Amino acid sequence: MSDKNQLSLFEYSQPEQKELIPTSSQIPIPAETYDNLTELKQHCQQCYRCELGNTRQNAVIFRGNPQALIMIVGEAPGQNEDETGLPFVGRAGQLLDKILASVQLDPEQDVYICNVNNCRPPGNRTPTPGEIAACKPYLLEQIRLVNPKIILLTGATAVKGVIGDKRGITKIRGTWMEWEGRLCMPIFHPSYLLRNPSREKGSPKWLMWQDIQAVRAKFDGIRNQ
Ligand code: SF4
Numbered sequence: 474m475s476d477k478n479q480l481s482l483f484e485y486s487q488p489e490q491k492e493l494i495p496t497s498s499q500i501p502i503p504a505e506t507y508d509n510l511t512e513l514k515q516h517c518q519q520c521y522r523c524e525l526g527n528t529r530q531n532a533v534i535f536r537g538n539p540q541a542l543i544m545i546v547g548e549a550p551g552q553n554e555d556e557t558g559l560p561f562v563g564r565a566g567q568l569l570d571k572i573l574a575s576v577q578l579d580p581e582q583d584v585y586i587c588n589v590n591n592c593r594p595p596g597n598r599t600p601t602p603g604e605i606a607a608c609k610p611y612l613l614e615q616i617r618l619v620n621p622k623i624i625l626l627t628g629a630t631a632v633k634g635v636i637g638d639k640r641g642i643t644k645i646r647g648t649w650m651e652w653e654g655r656l657c658m659p660i661f662h663p664s665y666l667l668r669n670p671s672r673e674k675g676s677p678k679w680l681m682w683q684d685i686q687a688v689r690a691k692f693d694g695i696r697n698q
Pocket of ligand 1: 527592
């Protein structure tokens with residue numbers, strides 16, 4: 474075999490790579506940039522569109538079922554989430570799983586859980602409007618790929634970040650809203666329930682119980698259509 478032929482054995486064609494996502498949050502990420510969640514996840518690990526990329530250990534994208542009818546959107550990862558790369562795995566996440574289980578919703582099968590921001594804000598502060606805007610294309614792409622029929626928005630930041638409604642969460646929780654052809658319901662963030670443990674009628678926990686039952690009923694209605 475000639476040297477040339479031997480060398481050709483070492484040639485291989487580079488798999489086609491998508492352009493890296495622009496690091497500036499001023500440059501948009503168009504819809505349909507990603508074919509699947511794996512690509513999106515890989516890009517987020519290399520993303521510095523906002524300052525949160527500089528301090529994260531892991532970009533945190535989702536847990537649960539990418540084909541679920543219900544998407545649950547939180548605010549941003551905390552310490553446990555940053556360390557594990559999974560959303561809602563600390564105390565608030567454990568409570569969320571219990572809330573779902575109380576109406577026989579399986580956190581692994583029936584829901585897809587993600588956040589408005591994929592990287593942890595230092596000291597668990599609320600993400601800034603600029604950080605939320607920088608990360609929003611990733612959330613919109615997840616919504617497109619997962620295609621949930623129901624979106625639960627946990628807490629005011631998730632409500633503002635997704636549908637732009639700035640009203641207080643206590644005013645709008647439990648209300649069905651239509652957004653982009655999907656049913657959305659603002660609900661309390663589980664960490665708020667941890668700080669308000671009363672189960673008295675009218676308490677946040679009691680209200681959450683009403684809301685999650687309404688979600689279960691809507692889920693059954695959609696599933697049986
Ligand atoms: S929070 Fe979102 S936009 Fe900001 S660096 Fe992380 S993945 Fe990128």
